[in-house]
Amino acid sequence: MKLIALGLNHLTAPVSLREQVAFDENAAGDALRELAREPGVDEALILSTCNRTELYVSVTAGAENVPQEWLSRHHRLTHGKLDEFLYRHDDEAAVRHMFRVATGLDSMVLGEPQILGQVKEAYQHAREAHALKTPMDRLLQHTFAVAKRVRTDTRIGAHTVSVAFTAVRLAERVFTDLRQACVLLIGAGDTIDLAVRHLAEKQVRRLIVANRTLENAQELAGRHGGYAIALSDLPQHLAEADIVIASTAARQPVLTRAMVEKAIAARRRKPMFMVDIAVPRDIEPAVGELPDVYLYGIDDLRQVIDDNRRSRENAAREADAIIDLQVERYMAWRRALTVRNPAVDLRAHAETYRDQVLDKARAMLARGKSPDEALAFLANTLTNKLLHHPSARLREATLSGDYDLLHAAGRLYGLDEDEKTSDE
Incomplete structure (x- = not known):
């Protein structure tokens, strides 16, 4: 595999x-x-x-x-x-x-x-x-x-400089004093949560959080003294925003060129700074072509990030x-995982020998043999069966001088530990 x-x-x-x-x-x-x-x-x-x-x-x-x-x-x-x-x-x-x-x-x-x-x-x-x-x-x-x-x-x-922090840093380059700015955040996930924290530290004038699920927006905005709106209410509030940071899981843009054009007109051409952190994008790329709109995408943040790398x-x-x-x-x-564990085969062979010898011991008891005789047969026969093949291989190793196998057998059966114990 x-x-x-x-x-x-x-x-x-x-x-x-x-x-x-x-x-x-x-x-x-x-x-x-x-x-x-x-x-x-x-x-x-x-x-x-x-x-x-x-x-x-x-x-x-x-x-x-x-x-x-x-x-x-x-x-x-x-x-x-x-x-x-x-x-x-x-x-x-x-x-x-x-x-x-x-x-x-x-x-x-x-x-x-x-x-x-x-x-x-x-x-x-x-x-x-x-x-x-x-x-x-x-x-x-x-x-x-x-x-x-x-x-x-x-x-x-x-x-560590997060993408959210980088977006806020970029906003500071445009708006020297964020305390005078109204910030609209679109989404309520981890990235927007981080952005809200950074913006709250900067004491922005106003925070607006827009999200498809209004309860999530209210929870996030409430922790930082912000105002929550539903995503459907964006057109009515967009003109208030000096800064827009967007990061949702929407498959289609939530801010269109037409929506931003109306907002810019209502602002009497006062500039808007926008950062789109989402993929797929939340803001139509054509928005960046509008006068008085400064649109940055996720890839535009790379230069700021590289400075801190x-x-x-x-x-x-x-x-x-x-x-x-x-x-x-x-x-x-x-x-x-691809190597067959010999311990599995060893246990299977041992269990087969055990069952065979146990059946014979039970047969001896059924024929009237004493329990001591049956137990002696079981112990001796099982020991011989389990040790027959290892003993034969070790005799061959002794005669041929295969010391690697002899040492490995000692480790496998714990015989080297027995030797250390006797030395002590």
């Missing part, structure tokens, strides 16, 4: 393509079950975030191209459209890639912690879809342990060293 990690991310593909292959969280289960039914696919996990879409699959020989073909077919893309943007890692490289992703070493924001939560969500979806078996389930458990150790043993998470590069090297060791440990366990 081959383990494959296949995907594209912020380094290999533009946001316009990433949003085409993103998976809706509500449809993740159906997609997983569909992928797991593909010929040759034994296990499957889908990780889909604003910066990456990745498939982790175990496939049988000859099915190595099935995941890529399925990904294109599932998203109704023309044949070959993804070829130049995809990366693929096999077996050991796939394990290393998963470890690096979960620890934030492959993120746009080096060391960012949100990705681990997203990996855990992907794992939960895969379990609920019954798309995992022991090997990949073990890999995910190992992944979480590695991520925890990297966080504990290195400074990869020190002063260098301080964590030493910690990243330490994290990679930890990962290399843990990759080998997992792969050793995985290789052991």
Whole structure:
């Protein structure tokens, strides 16, 4: 069975393509079950975030191209459209890639912690879809342990600059004093939650949180003295916003060019700053063509993030060293799955001998033999049967000078420990 990690991310593909292959969280289960039914696919996990879409699959020989073909077919893309943007890692490289992703070493924001939560969500979806078996389930458990150790043993998470924090920093470049700004946040997930915290620290003049589920918006806004609205009420409140930060799971844009044009007119051409962190995008790209609108997408944040990356590069090297060791440990366990354990055969032979000798001892009792005689027969015969083949091989090893086998036998049967005990 081959383990494959296949995907594209912020380094290999533009946001316009990433949003085409993103998976809706509500449809993740159906997609997983569909992928797991593909010929040759034994296990499957889908990780889909604003910066990456990745498939982790175990496939049988000859099915190595099935995941890529399925990904294109599932998203109704023309044949070959993804070829130049995809990366693929096999077996050991796939394990290393998963470890690096979960620890934030492959993120746009080096060391960012949100990705681990997203990996855990992907794992939960895969379990609920019954798309995992022991090997990949073990890999995910190992992944979480590695991520925890990297966080504990290195400074990869020190002063981490999240995407949400970067969006706020970018807003500060446009609005020198955020205390005078009204900020509209669209969505109520983790990214928007982080953004709200940063903005509250900056003491913005007003916070408005818009979300499809009004109760979620009210809960988030209430914690930071903000005002909550339903997503359907966006057109009535958009003109109030100096800054808009959007991050929802919507499949279609929630802010259109027409909506923003009306808001700009109502603001009498007062500029608006917008950051779209979502993939698929929440704000129509055409909005960026409007005068007095400054629209930034997820890929535009890279320069700000890169400025803060260098301080964590030493910690990243330490994290990679930890990962290399843990990759080998997992792969050793995985290789052991393909090796037949002789202990299984040994126990089966022993149980067969036991049953045969026990039947004969019972027959002796039935013929009137004494219990002592039957027990002596059972003990002697069973001992001879169990030790016959090992004794014959050890005699041959003694005569031929096969000291490796003799030492191995000593370790196997604990005889070397007996010798140490007698010496003491």
